[in-house]
Amino acid sequence: MQFIRFWTLFVARNREFLRDRAAFGWNFLFPFLIIGGFGLIFGGDRYAEYKVGVFPVETENVVPATLDIPEQFRRTQYIQFVGFKTADEAFDKLKHYRIDFLIKAGPPPYPYWLNNTSPKGYIVEKIFRSSLLPPDLSLPAQKNEISGRQIRYVDWFFPGILTMNMMFSALWGVGYVVVRYRKNGVLKRLKATPLTAFEYLSAQMLSRIFLLMFTLAVVWIGCDVIFSFHVEGSYVDLAVVFFVGSLSLTALGLVIASRGTSEEFATGLLNFIAWPMMFLSEVWFSIEGAPHWVKSFANIFPLTHLLKAVRKIMNDGAGLIDVGPELAVLALMTLTFLAIGAWLFSWNR
Amino acid sequence: MALLEVKNLVKRYGRTEAVRGVSFAIPQGICIGLLGPNGAGKTTTIEVIEDIIAPTEGEILYKGRPRTDTFRAEVGILFQQTALLSFLTVHETLVTFQKLYTKTADLQELIAMCHLQDFLSQYNDRISGGQRQRFLLALALVNKPELVFLDEPSTGLDPQARRNLWEIVQNIKAGGRTIVLTTHNMEEAQALCDEIAIMDYGRIIARGSPAELIKRHCGGVTVELPMTSFNPSLPPLSVPFQVVQDRIEIITDDLNGFVAELVAKNVNLKNMAVRSPNLEDVFLTLTGRQLRE
Numbered sequence: 001m002q003f004i005r006f007w008t009l010f011v012a013r014n015r016e017f018l019r020d021r022a023a024f025g026w027n028f029l030f031p032f033l034i035i036g037g038f039g040l041i042f043g044g045d046r047y048a049e050y051k052v053g054v055f056p057v058e059t060e061n062v063v064p065a066t067l068d069i070p071e072q073f074r075r076t077q078y079i080q081f082v083g084f085k086t087a088d089e090a091f092d093k094l095k096h097y098r099i100d101f102l103i104k105a106g107p108p109p110y111p112y113w114l115n116n117t118s119p120k121g122y123i124v125e126k127i128f129r130s131s132l133l134p135p136d137l138s139l140p141a142q143k144n145e146i147s148g149r150q151i152r153y154v155d156w157f158f159p160g161i162l163t164m165n166m167m168f169s170a171l172w173g174v175g176y177v178v179v180r181y182r183k184n185g186v187l188k189r190l191k192a193t194p195l196t197a198f199e200y201l202s203a204q205m206l207s208r209i210f211l212l213m214f215t216l217a218v219v220w221i222g223c224d225v226i227f228s229f230h231v232e233g234s235y236v237d238l239a240v241v242f243f244v245g246s247l248s249l250t251a252l253g254l255v256i257a258s259r260g261t262s263e264e265f266a267t268g269l270l271n272f273i274a275w276p277m278m279f280l281s282e283v284w285f286s287i288e289g290a291p292h293w294v295k296s297f298a299n300i301f302p303l304t305h306l307l308k309a310v311r312k313i314m315n316d317g318a319g320l321i322d323v324g325p326e327l328a329v330l331a332l333m334t335l336t337f338l339a340i341g342a343w344l345f346s347w348n349r
Numbered sequence: 350m351a352l353l354e355v356k357n358l359v360k361r362y363g364r365t366e367a368v369r370g371v372s373f374a375i376p377q378g379i380c381i382g383l384l385g386p387n388g389a390g391k392t393t394t395i396e397v398i399e400d401i402i403a404p405t406e407g408e409i410l411y412k413g414r415p416r417t418d419t420f421r422a423e424v425g426i427l428f429q430q431t432a433l434l435s436f437l438t439v440h441e442t443l444v445t446f447q448k449l450y451t452k453t454a455d456l457q458e459l460i461a462m463c464h465l466q467d468f469l470s471q472y473n474d475r476i477s478g479g480q481r482q483r484f485l486l487a488l489a490l491v492n493k494p495e496l497v498f499l500d501e502p503s504t505g506l507d508p509q510a511r512r513n514l515w516e517i518v519q520n521i522k523a524g525g526r527t528i529v530l531t532t533h534n535m536e537e538a539q540a541l542c543d544e545i546a547i548m549d550y551g552r553i554i555a556r557g558s559p560a561e562l563i564k565r566h567c568g569g570v571t572v573e574l575p576m577t578s579f580n581p582s583l584p585p586l587s588v589p590f591q592v593v594q595d596r597i598e599i600i601t602d603d604l605n606g607f608v609a610e611l612v613a614k615n616v617n618l619k620n621m622a623v624r625s626p627n628l629e630d631v632f633l634t635l636t637g638r639q640l641r642e
Contacts, residue, residue, distance in 0.1 A: 008448040012434050012441075019436035184432035191401060192426040193449040193492075194418070348401065 001202075005195050009203035010210075017173075017211055027211075031165040031219045036226065038157055049078040050124050053090040053102040057083030068105040072131035079124070100124050151315050154227055159310040160283035162219065166212050166242070167249050167277065167303050171270050173208050174253030179266040182348065191347035201345065204257075205250045212246045213239075232317030241313060241323060245306030248330045251337035252302060258344035277301040282308075305329045350413050352377040352496060352527050353398065358407035360393050367393040369551035371407075377495075380518075380528040382542035384535065384628060386638070390551035391531035392429055392500055398529070399426055399498050411496075422450055425494030427485050429501045429531075433473045439484055440469040443491060450492035463487040463517055479510030486517060497521060499530045503537055515540050535628035545628065549636050559628060566634045567626035569602030578617040586610070591633050600626055600634065 018024055054067055062083040064074045074081075082099055084090035093099045094115055101124035102113040112128065114121035181187045190200060223229065231238065256269055280287060280298035287295060298304045309326035312318035320327070351374035360368040368390045375381050383391040397404045400416055411420055433442055443460075447453045460466055463483045468476050476484065482502060489497055499518065503511040518541050522528060532538050538545055539559050547555045547562070555562055575596050587610060590599045601607045604623065611618060632638070 005449050008445055012437060012445045015441070016434050016436045181432075185428065185430055186432045186434060188401060189428060189431045189433065189488075190449075192399065192421060192424075192428070193446065194422045194451075195449050 001196065001199055006199045006203050009195070009200060010207045013204060013207040014210065017207070027165070027169055027215050028218055028222075030168075031161050032222060034161050034165075035154070035158060035223050038154070038161075050101070050120055050127075051080050051082055051099045052124060053082050053084055053093060053099040054105050055084040055087055055090045055102070057105060058085065059083050068107075069103055070110065070128075070131055073128050076127055076131065079127075094121075101128065103128070155229060155315060156311070158223065158227070158229055159314055160281075160307060162216060163245065163281075163303055163307045163310060164278055164283045165219070166216065166246055166306075167274060169212055169215065170208060170246060170249035171253045171256065171274055173211070174204055174250055175256035175270050176263065176266050178204065178254075178257030179260050180263055182346075183261040183263060187347045197345050197347070198342070201254060201342065205247075205254060208250045208253070209243070209246045212250070213243065216242060229314070231314050233313035233319060237318075237320045237323070238310065238313050240320060241306065241309045241327065244327055244330045244334070245302065245309070248302040248306070248334040248337065251334045251341065254341035255337050255344070258341045259346055259349060261349070277303045280304065281306075299329075302330055302333050305333075351375055351410075352412060353529075354408075354410040354413075355394075355398060356408040356410070358394065358397060358409070359405045360390075360397055360402070361405045367551055368397065368404075371548075371551070371553055373546055373553060373556065375527060375529065377527050378525050379543040380522050380530060380541050381544045381546065382538040383529070383531040383548055384533070384538045384542075384545050384632070385531075385548035386533055386632075389533075389548040391533075391548050393551075394548070395498055395500055395529060395531050399424065401426075422452065422492060423495055425489035425492060425497045427482075427489040427497075427499045427502055429504065431485065435472070435474060437473055438470050439465060439473060439476065442473055442484075443487060446488050446491045452493055454491055454493045456491075459487050459490055462520060463490075464513070477510075479506055479513065482506060482510070482514055483517065486514070490521065494526065496527045496529070499528060501531055501533070503532075503534065511537070535632070538628055547628075547632060547635065549632075554635050555631065562628065562631045563626050567600050567630045569600055569626070570604055571624050571626045571630055572599045572601060572604070572607060573597075573622040573624070574599075574611075574616070574618075575620045578620065586614075591637065593633070598630070598633070600630060 054062065054069060057067070060083050062081050064081050067074055067081060073079075082093075084093070087104070090099070090102050091113070094102050094113060097115065097118060100114070100118055100120040104111045110132075112125070114125055178187070187200075220229075252273070256266060256273070260266060278284070280294065281301050281303035282298075283303070287298060305326040309318075309323035309330075312323050312326075353375040355374070356372050358368055358371040359366065371390075371394055373381075383394060385391050393402070396402045397407075398409055400420060409416060411423075434445070437445065443456055443465075447456060460469065463486055465480075465484060465487055468480050468484075473484075486499070486502065489499070502518070503514050506514065515537065518528065518530075522541070528541075530538075530541060542559065544556065544558055545562060546553045555566065557565065573596050576592070577595075579597075586599070588599055588601055588607060590597045599607065608618070611621075
């Protein structure tokens with residue numbers, strides 16, 4: 001390997017990315033938009049888990065205090081009340097799961113409706129019925145609260161968006177771009193020079209990692225200014241985990257990039273890998289309680305281990321030793337992906 | 350000793366045989382042209398020699414030995430179809446490619462020779478077709494190659510841009526470099542090549558200098574007559590002829606005798622043209638088809 005050839009390609013690829021204003025801008029804008037949007041929706045006290053329709057009410061946006069429904073139910077947190085003028089209009093929403101529960105305002109008895117196949121409707125019914133009981137009928141129970149700093153939803157969500165952005169950038173930035181280069185003849189032109197496949201692939205990979213880490217730092221600082229994220233662990237440990245994670249995701253991109261000249265096929269393959277990885281790696285929601293095989297399957301994705309390690313450091317204050325298993329798996333995946341990618345790589349097929 | 354020797358080269362794609370046992374040797378310092386219509390196997394042949402695609406059978410010797418890893422450092426290639434890294438300027442791309450080689454040309458000389466001065470700071474994909482071909486030619490020369498491959502270098506260029514490119518290729522030739530050029534343009538082949546190998550259906554069907562080929566296969570002159578000059582009731586001509594689009598072409602070494610025959614048969618000579626035969630005629634004679642078909 002000649003370092004100058006590697007470095008030349010590394011610089012050329014970085015220039016190409018940094019000058020492509022649309023792609024460059026989007027790489028920063030996308031995570032900002034997602035985190036900002038979700039932070040606004042789920043971060044404040046306006047967040048409601050359940051939606052309850054009430055009729056007949058003149059306006060859709062209702063003030064709960066003005067509703068003629070049981071007071072205990074009306075004061076329950078995390079329920080959003082939605083007003084409907086007629087029952088038919090409300091039934092339609094209930095039928096299509098747009099609301100979880102429906103109640104007719106007025107004096108008792110309180111007629112209510114729910115969709116029998118809706119889990120949320122079932123829970124709201126339980127809340128509704130318990131709110132009708134007098135307080136002295138309640139069985140004794142002791143309330144306890146978790147001590148220490150509260151982890152906001154956005155604190156849990158933020159690492160997911162960062163790593164998801166890394167995943168998309170690594171897979172598309174390497175997988176898609178190299179296939180496009182193969183299709184339009186860039187790789188063929190490079191093959192006609194003394195450049196080796198190893199030099200080319202290393203330059204592609206390290207250029208992408210450099211850009212990923214740079215993007216990550218900018219997005220982190222920007223989001224921190226807006227949301228003030230709290231990191232329990234060390235920033236250095238986080239940087240190490242992000243670096244190893246980006247190695248692994250970029251190496252996976254190289255496997256996809258190793259063959260093929262069809263951008264459509266590459267996109268299909270990338271989606272086939274990215275979407276299950278995004279959902280099962282707990283970017284958006286926890287899969288705690290999912291069937292065992294689903295949890296086991298999620299472990300085949302590098303994003304699962306990366307995100308687990310990042311959340312352990314950010315939210316739980318873990319150190320590098322604590323995330324050792326995740327780092328080891330990511331390193332092993334990187335080596336495996338690199339070996340497969342190098343073995344399969346072709347300049348022009 | 351030949352600079353490059355190709356022995357019994359075969360390239361198959363599944364059941365399709367693109368190159369069928371091609372053999373030739375190229376002495377140092379000449380420009381050899383692979384001339385043939387589209388689909389004749391020229392690009393496949395040249396790309397196998399360039400080590401871009403692997404041969405199915407055959408042997409390629411460079412300086413008397415099988416090609417090694419250093420081969421790519423010693424040759425320059427202009428592909429028929431290629432793309433370059435986006436968002437890099439012409440100058441940055443030249444520097445990028447220069448750094449991939451250990452032995453390199455002087456960039457200023459190269460820029461001057463290929464007339465790149467006016468668009469050095471423009472992005473690769475923002476230059477005209479003629480500028481692009483001159484730029485790609487400069488890239489092919491960035492490593493001071495002994496052997497230069499030019500695959501259809503002037504395809505798609507207007508006549509002026511084509512002549513500018515030919516001028517540069519003539520200069521490269523004058524510098525003593527060996528050039529392998531593929532083309533389906535007989536004017537280009539005649540203007541640039543010392544030797545020509547005519548290819549058809551994956552085989553070399555004739556080889557020699559342009560003058561030799563014309564003399565060997567098309568002795569005499571070419572007479573062109575519009576089809577409308579012939580009355581279907583006229584007796585047939587005594588010499589073989591080819592129908593080319595809306596005219597017939599006859600190659601004859603007895604022009605006086607042939608014209609006398611036409612006059613005797615009352616053929617209308619109003620739009621008759623007489624010219625020296627060219628490589629197009631050679632190809633027509635050898636295959637019964639035109640190069641541009």
